[in-house]
Amino acid sequence: MALLTKKDTSLILDPLADNNPITIQVLGICSALAITAELKASVVMAISVLFVLGVGNVVISLMRNIIPSKIRIIVQLIVVATLVIIVDQVLKAFAYELSKTLSVFVGLIITNCIIMGRFEAFALGNGPWRSFLDGIGNALGYGVILIIVGFFRELFGSGTLFGYKVLGDPVTKTGLYATGYENNGFMIIPPAALIVVGIIIWVQRSKNKALIEEN
Amino acid sequence: MAVNKDNNGYTVIFAAVMVVVVGSILAYLASSLSDKIKENERFEKQQNILYAMGVNENSDSGSVDFIPANEVEGVFSEYITEQLVISGDQITQNDEAYLIDLKKQIAAIKKGETAELPVFIGEKEGKKYYILPMYGKGLWDAIWGFMALDDELTIQGVYFDHKGETPGLGANIKQRYFMDDFIGESVLSSDRIVGVSVAKGNNDPANKIKDDNEVDALAGATITGNGVSAMISESINLYRDYLESIRAK
Numbered sequence: 001m002a003l004l005t006k007k008d009t010s011l012i013l014d015p016l017a018d019n020n021p022i023t024i025q026v027l028g029i030c031s032a033l034a035i036t037a038e039l040k041a042s043v044v045m046a047i048s049v050l051f052v053l054g055v056g057n058v059v060i061s062l063m064r065n066i067i068p069s070k071i072r073i074i075v076q077l078i079v080v081a082t083l084v085i086i087v088d089q090v091l092k093a094f095a096y097e098l099s100k101t102l103s104v105f106v107g108l109i110i111t112n113c114i115i116m117g118r119f120e121a122f123a124l125g126n127g128p129w130r131s132f133l134d135g136i137g138n139a140l141g142y143g144v145i146l147i148i149v150g151f152f153r154e155l156f157g158s159g160t161l162f163g164y165k166v167l168g169d170p171v172t173k174t175g176l177y178a179t180g181y182e183n184n185g186f187m188i189i190p191p192a193a194l195i196v197v198g199i200i201i202w203v204q205r206s207k208n209k210a211l212i213e214e215n
Numbered sequence: 216m217a218v219n220k221d222n223n224g225y226t227v228i229f230a231a232v233m234v235v236v237v238g239s240i241l242a243y244l245a246s247s248l249s250d251k252i253k254e255n256e257r258f259e260k261q262q263n264i265l266y267a268m269g270v271n272e273n274s275d276s277g278s279v280d281f282i283p284a285n286e287v288e289g290v291f292s293e294y295i296t297e298q299l300v301i302s303g304d305q306i307t308q309n310d311e312a313y314l315i316d317l318k319k320q321i322a323a324i325k326k327g328e329t330a331e332l333p334v335f336i337g338e339k340e341g342k343k344y345y346i347l348p349m350y351g352k353g354l355w356d357a358i359w360g361f362m363a364l365d366d367e368l369t370i371q372g373v374y375f376d377h378k379g380e381t382p383g384l385g386a387n388i389k390q391r392y393f394m395d396d397f398i399g400e401s402v403l404s405s406d407r408i409v410g411v412s413v414a415k416g417n418n419d420p421a422n423k424i425k426d427d428n429e430v431d432a433l434a435g436a437t438i439t440g441n442g443v444s445a446m447i448s449e450s451i452n453l454y455r456d457y458l459e460s461i462r463a464k
Contacts, residue, residue: 037383037435044382068226075233082237089244093251096259096284104379104386154383158434163277171421188384188435 004133011133015141018208021114022145023201028114032146033193035108039162042150046143048105050136051087053115056080057135060123067124076119081110114142149196157187258284260313261291267361267374268337268344270294279391297336301457303329317350317359317450324453332453337363344371345461347454351446354438355379358388358446364402366461370411373397375443385439396422396430402451404428408458410448413440 004012021027035041059079060067067075084106091099109115118138123131154160159167159177168175170183186192205211219225262281265271270290272280282290298312312333320330335346343366350359356378363371373394380386387393400411414429415437422431432440451458 035382037381041382066220066229068220068222068229070221070226071230074230078233078237082241085241086244089248089252092255093248096255104382107379183434185434 008130008133011130012137012140015137016144018211020141020145021138022142022197023204024211027117028112028142029197031108031112032149032197033190035105036146036150036153036193037157037188039147039150039154042146044101045105045108046146048102048109049112049114049142050139052080052083052109053118053135053139054132056083056115057118057123057131058128060119061126061128061131064124072124076116080115084109114138145197145200148200149193152196153187153192156184157192159183257314258287261287263374263376264313264335264346264361265291265294267346267372268294268339268363269372270339273391277391279389294337294339295335296338299334299336301332301334317348318357321350334454334457347450349446349450351442351449353377353380353442354385358439358442362447366464368403368408368458368462369399369401370397380439384433385436387433387436388439388443393433399425400428400430401426408451408455410451412444
């Protein structure tokens with residue numbers, strides 16, 4: 001038997017495009033607006049969510065038969081919060097520098113609705129291996145959008161990528177700035193992320209008409 | 216045996232067991248790692264103080280590079296010659312002054328008590344540095360830092376850090392291009408101690424003018440920038456008498 005059946009592969013690949021958590025399900029928008037002013041922050045957030053959603057989905061899936069349905073949301077919240085705190089504490093003790101970079105994201109991970117959404121919609125009804133794949137797939141789908149948005153916002157807002165000045169120096173007017181080009185300050189404030197996400201949604205739906213909802 | 220998961224008794228027992236299990240995992244983890252975490256925080260403070268006085272491993276790449284954590288204790292005792300605690304009119308030596316939490320001291324002042332304010336005196340290549348800690352509020356949470364002054368009260372270096380400013384915007388106060396702008400600025404304006412403020416539209420993005428008590432602000436981080444300005448002026452105010460005495464020497 002192959003490691004990944006066709007169904008399993010679609011668990012990973014679907015959220016990347018036609019069932020993307022941000023552009024189709026419109027979940028996790030809050031963090032997509034908050035931390036995409038910079039490409040590096042987008043990548044860090046994508047990796048953190050990948051880890052938490054992958055492990056969290058497995059834990060919830062293993063517990064799915066014993067969780068009382070009345071308090072399942074609270075149980076889910078406790079699982080995410082515990083995971084995030086464990087990671088935070090271990091990093092603080094053994095990789096202090098890294099933990100300082102991540103500390104800002106901790107609150108954003110716990111409140112990320114994609115995580116709660118996948119626990120509720122998938123892990124509560126499926127086995128651990130499939131839940132793990134679903135978690136990885138959705139986190140990747142989330143991460144891809146985050147990185148695309150971060151790329152455009154950092155490039156047009158600050159003229160840098162990963163902090164490197166790819167368009168020249170705006171202060172000393174070198175590179176593209178010598179021609180009169182200016183950074184667009186609007187791109188680094190949160191509403192710009194909404195517009196970039198909107199453009200992605202537009203492009204995606206114009207390519208795949210099946211995604212357009214009928215009203 | 217089938218358990219009725221909707222039963223109230225089951226729900227309560229499940230919740231209780233879950234709380235105990237999660238609570239003990241976290242408590243065990245926190246207590247077993249706390250020594251290591253405290254040590255890391257101590258090294259970090261030493262690294263930050265040294266960074267402010269220019270003892271760091273910065274290269275041309277524009278990143279912030281500290282003295283490595285495993286060497287910092289030795290380097291700290293080599294460069295920091297005196298650690299003072301100012302309490303009212305009294306100034307005493309205290310080799311653990313760097314562990315004083317400025318947040319608690321500022322809270323004490325607000326209650327009308329006498330605070331213990333730490334100052335670090337460093338010496339590098341025959342030059343004396345006076346390093347003051349700072350503490351204030353950013354947009355979301357606390358910001359803090361250190362500022363190194365020489366005996367003319369010109370800034371020789373700063374270090375800023377924050378707890379939860381927005382990545383890519385306010386969080387950039389700990390980027391080198393922002394911190395380096397402070398070097399060479401004087402905290403004096405027509406002979407009064409005023410500090411340095413983070414200014415928008417001061418027409419000096421390259422920060423060539425060093426006597427205007429202003430550095431160029433970060434785009435998209437107005438509140439954090441205002442927080443830095445307020446932190447500098449408030450913290451410097453705490454040390455006003457001491458700074459006057461340095462200048463008088």
